[in-house]
Amino acid sequence: MKKYLAATALALCFATAAQAEGQLNLYVWAESISPALIDKFSKENNVKVSVDGYTSNEDLLTKLQAGSSGYDIATPSQHFLRVMIDEGLIENYGANELKAYENIDARWRNQWWDENQEYSIPIAYGTAGFVVNTAQYKGPTDSFKYFFEPEGELSGKIAMLSYPDEVIGAAQLYLDVPFCTEDPAQMKKVLDLLMAQKPSVAVYSSDNIASRLASGEVSAHFWWDGEELKARTNGSPFALAMTKEGLVGWIDSMVIPKGAPNRDNAIKFIEFMSEPENATEQMNFYAHSSPMKLVQEKVVYTKEKAPELYPEVPIVFSRTCSPAAQDLVTRVWTQLLQ
Amino acid sequence: MTDSALHATAEPERTPRIRFWHGLSFWGLLPSWVLMGLALILPIAIIAAVSVATRGAHGGFTWDFNLAGYRHILFNEGWTGELEFTPQYLLIILRTFVLAGATTLICLLFAVPVAYFICRQPPGRKAALVYLVTLPFWVSMILRVYAWMIILGKEGTLPRFLEYFGAPAGLSFMFNDGATLTAMVYTYMPLMVLPVFASLEKLDGTLIEASHDLYGDRWVTLRRVILPLTAPGIIAGAILVFVPSLGAVLEPTLMGGGKQMMMGSLVQLQFGGGRNWPFGAAIAMTLMALVMIFLIFTGLRTARRGTAL
Incomplete structure (x- = not known):
């Protein structure tokens, strides 16, 4: 916890130092996003990415309820995503109009946790x-x-x-x-x-x-x-x-907290993570199933290797x-x- | 009478100076007032306010006055639906106090001889030993608890050592009250040793000699001379150990296996998974009130002893 606080404080220092448009603050499950992909995104878009981790949905919900978290992206599980929509804690960023929406495997679209797929794009399930x-x-x-x-x-x-x-x-x-x-x-x-x-x-x-x-x-x-x-x-x-x-079962989705300071970069990142190539790399790193369309020949955890x-x-x-x-x-x- | 008359004449010329010093002390003390207000009074006031608020549907709260949080501690709906007396939270509170009390007592039993030993050493070695006592504070608490898991756990240092002397293989000393207590005593020991050491150090050696001269044996000297004179240090140490022990979460969860809740983890559950912030705040306030009672009680006892002497 202290580590994360220190990291946040450090990130905030950098945030004020760097230009506002070149920044993206992730608050995601601890060690859930491939560092290689973050590097790639950071280089391609000239954006400084900071990553903080949580280990329970409750931690995330409590932090968002406390307000002005300063984060641009979070990845709640489905039952908490629903709460966040109902309580008005996350942005309607028109997810169903993004390219990312087209890349969602059809059976994971428009589910009860986000019926019109306006608030979220899924990233992993298991x-x-x-x-x-x-x-x-x-x-x-x-x-x-x-x-x-x-x-x-x-x-x-x-x-x-x-x-x-x-x-x-x-x-x-x-x-x-x-x-x-x-x-x-x-x-x-x-x-x-x-x-x-x-x-x-x-x-x-x-x-x-x-x-x-x-x-x-x-x-x-x-x-x-x-x-x-x-x-x-x-x-x-x-x-x-x-x-x-x-x-x-659980499924985690990328959402944008209300009042996120770098909304445009957040949407860019969601699009980036949802490209089949990157989604495949993310799955190979995280070892949880991906709800996105993948590049099948590059999937490491195939049915034979990973029956679980x-x-x-x-x-x-x-x-x-x-x-x-x-x-x-x-x-x-x-x-x-x- | 003459005194007040003197004052009256002196007043006009002294006032600006008094006002100057008064102003200076006000501005000089301001940082400590601000710190007290922001870091101590304000957070407690917020917790007190939340404890009488109404819970939100999914965590959070609304500012409607409601004593449900406090009622919850004693009365809840039973499995059949009617309101009934529920001793479970009292049990958790009681267990927390027993654990904190046991930690304090064991710390005391070890700390007094250790502190006595240290203050009988020559100055150079004394400084080195005090330094050694504070050394564990340099390492993060969570790391120190993990170290104990490595010592007591399966295939750990202690089971291996005992195996060497013929104990059965695969022993583990983890996940029970003993393991919790070991880690807690270890964690809080320096907080007991240092104040006891400080008051033992001030102890006048001639008083011990006087006791012996008056035919007091070692036991009488310890009981009638040493202990009363070091009581302030012992009480300070006991408070320093007891109070943080009440809020311990790490040791019961990691070492005790989390099989029995303590107040710390109960509060955590209410703010997290339980999504009942007012109840969590009410438990925190109750804990604080109980600690206050404990401190006032010990404070009164010390004061009474002070007047008796």
Whole structure:
């Protein structure tokens, strides 16, 4: 956090030093944008790009709600994107009139999070589920049953995330409870499941996942597909469980916060990232799926090399919950860790 | 009577000077007032205001007076829908206080002998030892906590060492209250050692000799002479350790495995995923009020002891 603050302060100093038109401030998921592409964009357009990272949608939302963030581009997930539109935190930049819009894979256009595709252009999508260390655990992984109701070798070797967002979604998939339900009785079932799982959980943490799983400190960790893929490509014995109940889906989109100081550069950057060539390079860097049209022969993570990016089980996207539903989620989480 | 008469005659010629000095002290002290106002009073006032505001649908708040944030601490809708007493937040508050209290006590147990040892050393070595005590502050706190993860974790330094002496392989000391406490004691130890050292250093050695001359044995000397005279340092150290311990987030999450919430993480959850800022602010205000009560209590006790002496 301090690091980011220092980086922001530094960036702001530079911002005042450089000419205003030559600047672009990104606030995106930590280490999510290819540095090579940022260099390329910076050189081609003579624009100074500064990048700050966040590690949760909540961080981003809180910062935008606080106002005048000074950022030109952010990449919220779908359920937060919807909130930002409803609360008037981001600009309608006429995304559907850009060239980038034509490059969106047809099945990702005009979805419920941005029906007319005016506020956002997607950049990456993926899933969340549980990942096992295959050197430690050889048992079945085709259901969330083994994760939420572990027996034998997984018991005591399970790690959850420190935030309720995705893990509660996964528990709901397993119990067939609809996302964002406002029915306390349904959420009580989720709480009971998580309470019964708790004695088998070693840690609730969203930091240091790769090393915790690789060292064998835990054998199963709730995680994201692309992170698992990157670690596996680097030689870790990991596998994403293809759970028959489905996987929790997310899609991140590029948006422009209200009052962004460099709106024109932001649109230029969105167009740049959406060109098939660059979108392909971005996917090869990030290791999450791309919702854009790609240059197929240059894609590194093909279906053969990266089956986790092409799941055959259903993907269910997180929804934007009403305050009442959100309160139930928070209540489950607080009671779980009380 | 004559005094006031003197003053009355002296007043006319002294006033400009007094006014000058008064003005100077006002302008000279202005930076500290501004700093106090902007860095201390204003933020607390904002938190207090938010704690009685109405929550927004997706985080944020509106300026409508509402005590729901405080009500939430004690009463919530149960799973069946009616309002009921919920002890969960009180449990979290209690746990936080127990952890902070244990940290303070353990720090105290280690710090007093260490400080005593340091202040009995020759001056050169004393300076070096004090320097060593402050050395960990040079490294970021998060790095120091990670270092403990490497020491206690699986395949870590301590399990390896024990394995060498025949302990079973694959031991891990992480993710429990002991690990949390270890990291907290380690983090806050210098804050205890330094004030205790400062007051031990001022201790007059002849008083200890006098105690021995009066047939006080070592225990009586410690209890009746050394401890009362170093009490201010010990209390200052205890406050310096206890208060930040209450807000600790890093150690319980990283070392304890985040299996049980502390007040710090509860506040974080309400401002983040819970999207209930007024409730988060109300918890923060409650924490602050409890700390104030603790400080006033210790302050009164010291004052009473002061008059008793």
